Amino acid sequence: MFPGCDRRCVVAESIRHNRVKATHRVDASFHRRLDGGTCGDVRALPGFAFANGSNDRGAKSTMAREVANHRRAAHAPETLRKIQLLRAHRGTKRVNGYQLTFRLLQRNLPAPTVTASGFRDLVHPQANRFLTARELARLQTFPDSWVFTGHRLDSFSTKRAVPLPQVAQIGNAVPPLLALVLAKSLRSQLFCDNSDIVDAQLARRIPRILKRLRTVYSRDRLGNKRNGIDELVFIMLSRRTQDKQYRDGYRALKKAFPTWASMLKARRVDVEKALMPLGFARQRTDHLLAALTHITNDFGSLSLGRLRKWNTSKALNYLLSLKGVNEKTAKCVLMYAFDREVFPVDTHALRICKRLGLLNAEASEFRASRPLEAIVPPPLRADFHIALIQHGRSICRPGVPKCGECVIRSLCEYDRKLSQEQKTSEP
Ligand code: SF4
Numbered sequence: 128m129f130p131g132c133d134r135r136c137v138v139a140e141s142i143r144h145n146r147v148k149a150t151h152r153v154d155a156s157f158h159r160r161l162d163g164g165t166c167g168d169v170r171a172l173p174g175f176a177f178a179n180g181s182n183d184r185g186a187k188s189t190m191a192r193e194v195a196n197h198r199r200a201a202h203a204p205e206t207l208r209k210i211q212l213l214r215a216h217r218g219t220k221r222v223n224g225y226q227l228t229f230r231l232l233q234r235n236l237p238a239p240t241v242t243a244s245g246f247r248d249l250v251h252p253q254a255n256r257f258l259t260a261r262e263l264a265r266l267q268t269f270p271d272s273w274v275f276t277g278h279r280l281d282s283f284s285t286k287r288a289v290p291l292p293q294v295a296q297i298g299n300a301v302p303p304l305l306a307l308v309l310a311k312s313l314r315s316q317l318f319c320d321n322s323d324i325v326d327a328q329l330a331r332r333i334p335r336i337l338k339r340l341r342t343v344y345s346r347d348r349l350g351n352k353r354n355g356i357d358e359l360v361f362i363m364l365s366r367r368t369q370d371k372q373y374r375d376g377y378r379a380l381k382k383a384f385p386t387w388a389s390m391l392k393a394r395r396v397d398v399e400k401a402l403m404p405l406g407f408a409r410q411r412t413d414h415l416l417a418a419l420t421h422i423t424n425d426f427g428s429l430s431l432g433r434l435r436k437w438n439t440s441k442a443l444n445y446l447l448s449l450k451g452v453n454e455k456t457a458k459c460v461l462m463y464a465f466d467r468e469v470f471p472v473d474t475h476a477l478r479i480c481k482r483l484g485l486l487n488a489e490a491s492e493f494r495a496s497r498p499l500e501a502i503v504p505p506p507l508r509a510d511f512h513i514a515l516i517q518h519g520r521s522i523c524r525p526g527v528p529k530c531g532e533c534v535i536r537s538l539c540e541y542d543r544k545l546s547q548e549q550k551t552s553e554p
Pocket residue numbers: 479482483522523524528529530531533534535536537539540541542
């Protein structure tokens with residue numbers, strides 16, 4: 128479900144499954160929307176009055192409500208007979224057998240996409256009529272404030288102008304909610320999107336937070352490597368793996384293959400065997416061998432030394448081009464092995480930044496790095512990253528954090544909100 132969308136619609140599901148074709152669920156909340164958000168009860172639908180004064184079956188005047196573009200069209204007796212026929216067959220199929228292309232909308236079933244030519248096919252789930260322009264517009268996620276003018280001329284050539292009725296305007300349109308979601312997704316991929324930052328004011332606390340964390344945690348490299356290739360392998364092994372497990376895995380790999388070049392020459396099955404205790408052995412082997420081979424081909428040897436002369440952005444892009452290397456992995460290599468002022472976001476950093484109120488609850492590990500870099504001062508990034516990992520492992524753990532033992536408690540929004548909730552719930 129997307130922000131601003133109060134129903135489970137197939138637009139959302141289409142995005143989730145990378146299908147762009149948008150259809151919509153006709154469920155209870157569909158009716159709530161049809162009723163202008165005043166009632167969630169399906170039975171309220173017949174009380175929906177039309178702009179031309181009529182209504183669907185005995186509407187109570189108190190429930191009647193006029194909205195723009197909600198005008199009931201008169202249906203020919205033959206059309207009404209066909210609609211009734213369709214309803215008698217429960218609209219289980221597109222009734223071509225009756226020389227019809229009508230479709231009866233049903234609760235809890237996706238409605239077909241509203242198209243400019245097929246809008247006439249959609250039959251109301253309860254009333255014996257086609258949907259009005261407003262109902263179609265709601266299926267397309269248009270807000271009621273969006274008014275469609277009578278006829279608009281569309282010119283497809285210099286010689287002719289084609290009139291476009293309201294319903295065709297709706298059917299031709301990209302659903303606004305779909306457009307919004309696509310635009311947000313594109314924006315976050317194309318630009319540094321800081322919309323995940325909850326409050327830039329809270330960001331001013333970062334130096335104080337770090338200072339306090341430094342009083343309890345030492346400056347530790349947490350086992351990270353100085354050599355670029357070592358660090359790349361180390362971090363690649365750390366993905367989706369517990370701390371101890373990937374450290375042991377790295378040691379076992381080093382023992383089996385004293386040099387990474389020897390690992391490249393080894394049989395694939397031997398590499399897989401060495402990675403077996405970590406899980407995802409086949410995928411890890413694929414990624415490791417592909418990345419190391421790529422580097423060897425690019426630089427003539429198995430070394431990332433060339434990156435030292437490159438600027439951070441170029442080095443980051445190069446690392447991201449390697450198979451199996453994501454932003455966190457690339458930034459860890461740059462930070463630990465090349466002393467670059469970047470801010471990798473791992474699961475601990477993400478969780479604690481959310482609890483501190485720096486990030487909103489929906490921010491993901493994949494999107495949070497750039498917004499956080501915008502608020503963490505460059506000289507503090509490495510220290511802040513390491514301190515958050517240490518804090519996340521010992522105190523601010525997943526599940527229930529040990530706020531009672533936390534040195535940054537007074538700077539934390541999570542604890543403040545929790546205390547507030549407890550106060551309001553007290554009798
Ligand atoms: S107060 Fe609690 S939630 Fe906040 S950082 Fe400390 S342990 Fe984590």
